Amino acid sequence: MFNLNKVNTVYLACGITDLRKSIDGLVVIVQTQLKLDPFEKALFVFCNRQMNRSKILHFDEGFWLYYFRLENSKLKWPMTPDEALNQSHALEGFNYCEQLYEIEKELREQYMGSDGYYADRHIIRLKKSAPILKKFQEYVDNEIVSALPKSPLDKALAYAQKLLPYMRTFLTNGCLEIDNNAAERAIKPFVIGRKNWMFSNTSKGASSSALLYSIIETAKANGLATEKYLVYLFEVLANSEAKERDMLEKCVPWSKNIPDQLRIKTTK
Structure with missing residues (x-):
């Protein structure tokens, strides 16, 4: 009996197969009709016209062929790949x-x-x-x-x-998205480029770059022109003596206090 732990996939040969074929004949079907490698760790299953008999081809140091027959019932066998997908x-x-x-x-x-x-x-x-x-x-x-x-x-x-x-x-909350696709798309630009950025070669550099990435991508998510926003942010922070929470909240990308000239105008 074949060891299921050595099997990765099961392939069905949709439609009718002449089960008079031996191992060699079924190997040819796998190669020519299914366009698959008969030597891979898989089971290849074939069915006869009456749908009450089946052969299973498997390679494990050599080809093994298993045969079984239903006496009083029939297999629910797909005739086409689309039918197999539906099942x-x-x-x-x-x-x-x-x-x-x-x-x-x-x-x-x-x-x-x-x-x-x-x-x-x-x-x-x-x-x-x-x-x-x-x-x-x-x-x-x-x-x-x-x-x-x-x-x-x-x-x-x-x-x-x-x-x-x-x-x-x-x-739990309507503000939450169903997936993190938006975050994945947001990090893609710097994920692609980070291998070229030498300052990310240390933990401090990585922390600094992560801080900048968060600011930049949050600004983009809130419809701000990134470069203009960074200039505005640096100027405000440089000219403020006290970095109080209220002052910082006025500078965050989603703040209503952000000047309109920093926002990207969209056309409907």
Whole structure:
């Protein structure tokens, strides 16, 4: 019997296969029709026309061929890759995530710009997103039990199960985003360039650069012209004798006291 711990993936040969073929014939199908490497750590599964018999091809120091037959039932076998995708358990999990993001899209389109945007988003998330997240949690807990060990699905489920408790955080406050994509996009420019910046070669340099990056990206997120804002910030701080909290709060990028000439004008 094959060792599932040595198997990373299971491939289905969609459609009908002539099971009279031996190992060599099935290897040819894997190479020519599936366009896959028959020597990889995988199971290649084939089905006959009556859908009651199947052969499994596997390589482990040599080719192994397994055969099984159903006496009183039939396999639910996909005839096309699209049909296989529709029957995929992974697609079910993907659909839960897609539903959550569809709700976020509707919230942006209907409520963004309104005074109560974050409050409305919080209420609607609790009503619509929370039940979906609960179903997704149940899906992950059920599927991970039967998922092929070390397969891509098993790894994805384990990753999701580990992080799901933290994912519920966005339901606690309408000001929170569902993901950190905005932060990822914000740090991309200096992540690409940091290898060329010698002052980041020490912990002090890294701390200094992180401080500047935070200021710059926060300014950009608040619609400010970065260079103009930095000049303004340095001038204000240099000419202020006392660095009191009230004074500093007037200089932060989201402050209403920021001069209009520092803001990037947008055209509708």
